[in-house]
Amino acid sequence: MILTTILFTAIFLSGIYYLIRNLFNLKKAAELSKDALYPLTESEFAGIIIPHEWKQMEPLTKNTKSYRYVVWGTVAALVLLTALLVIVLTTNWIDSSYFSLAYLFFAIISSIRHRGNLFILPKGIVLNGKYFTYSQIKNYETEQIVRWHDLYGLDQKVNNAYKLTIRLKRNLFHSNFLVIGNSAQLEQICTLLNQKGVLCETNLSKQLGGNKNEYDRFN
Known part of the structure; x- marks a missing residue:
């Protein structure tokens, strides 16, 4: 006892x-x-979809x-x-x-959890209500959500959008991902992350049928 x-x-x-x-x-x-460097506009907020609830991201x-x-x-x-x-x-x-x-x-x-979010800052990111420096990020990965993807069909906004997974160092038990509504927005996010030295590990080339030119846009 x-x-x-x-x-x-x-x-x-x-x-x-x-x-x-x-x-x-x-x-x-x-x-x-x-x-934040991103998102700034209403359309950029609307293009980031929060998992499980599948609602558009809101300002914090x-x-x-x-x-x-x-x-x-x-x-x-x-x-x-x-x-x-x-x-x-x-x-x-x-x-x-x-x-x-x-x-x-x-x-x-x-x-007691805050809704998910993603803010790209000059020296780090805010991910799901918590701040991380760029040195704490291991890498990120992108996948297009097409038929047979695990997320496909869960919500209409998710279909044919893009899953963005951000992997953190010393964080083995949490899957930190969001859904990005379109390729132009994903490219903008990836460009900012690449500029900050965050490496990309992606399966997007498989999703795009091996189209190298399209794949190179996200790397």
């Missing part, structure tokens, strides 16, 4: 640390996004609904997690509700 309580206490404290750190990362990202400021949701959601989650931690430390509920408590804990943590 004591060992289990210690384990849950460590997990809960880690969750509280994650929520606070996530909020500070988002605050920094919102401040830095004002200096402290006044947006999504930002305020993370702020107030974090406060509510911290209060709830603290209450759960007190219950774990002062009652025997943990004995009969081990899996329910674990599920509730991870449900609370996963619910």
Whole structure:
């Protein structure tokens, strides 16, 4: 019982640390996004499609609904997690509700997420609400979403668009990708990344049927 309580206490404290750190990362990202090189115009924002929700990307400021949701959601989650931690430390509920408590804990943590985004900055990028310097980026990859692609058919906006995957160093468990609506926009993003020294590892040549001239546009 004591060992289990210690384990849950460590997990809960880690969750509280994650929520606070996530909020500070988002605050920094919102401040830095004002200096973005890309996207800038309404059409550029509209051409970046966020995975899973398949909605167009929105600006990141402290006044947006999504930002305020993370702020107030974090406060509510911290209060709830603290209450759960007190219950774990002062009652025997943990004995009969081990899996329910674990599920509730991870449900609370996963619910406080900002919508995905991508901002290319002079010295790094904001990716999904977190800032990364260019030295933290391993490479990126592009694929056209044509028939038989895993994403094809999930949403009309995704079909025949382009999947842009950005791989980060020391980040093995997260797939950081967005969908770019058209080839001209993808080319603009790739050009900026290449100028900043980010390497491209792409399967686009296969998607384009081996057309070397078309492939060279993205490298």
